[in-house]
Amino acid sequence: ERMPDLSRNIVLIGPMGSGKSTVGAALARRMGRPHVDTDHFFVARHGSIAEYFVQRGESAFRAEEERVVAELLDAPRPSVISLGGGSVLSSRTREALAEQLVVMLDLTEQQAAQRLGDGSSRPVLGDDPVTAWRRIYAEREALYRECADVVVEPAEGTIDERVDTIVRAL
């Protein structure tokens, strides 16, 4: 049987709304690891992402996001790390992910529509969140799959059930 390399970080990637932050926090608790969320870290350091986009633009955000991700992947002990949905756009980040145990959380467009609300905290979604989400998903799906060691198919169910699925898949 294939054994997971538990000396590595477990890194959650995937589209907006896939549950990287909530499922990541629960997975970390289950595994007794620290949870690190790159969006939360970004906000703690720079303030709101929406505001950052307005003030400095997306390319400045991506450059800073790449720095934050590199810093956090270098965690002092094996952690569960939830990445912002656009992190995989960076080739430097994709290279760094090759060293990690990477889990893609997938979701359907219907689930995204339920979970994203009005999209206001996510500037890339603009004022038609579901249409934007669909376009962004199509642009990034191949990158997520290329980086992932494990793909968790879209699932309903509680957060604990989703954690069970991930633990079994590791």
Ligand code: S3P
């Ligand atoms: C983004 C996703 C967001 C956040 C930012 C941009 C994206 O993170 O990093 O709003 O481009 O997909 P979540 O995936 O946690 O929503």
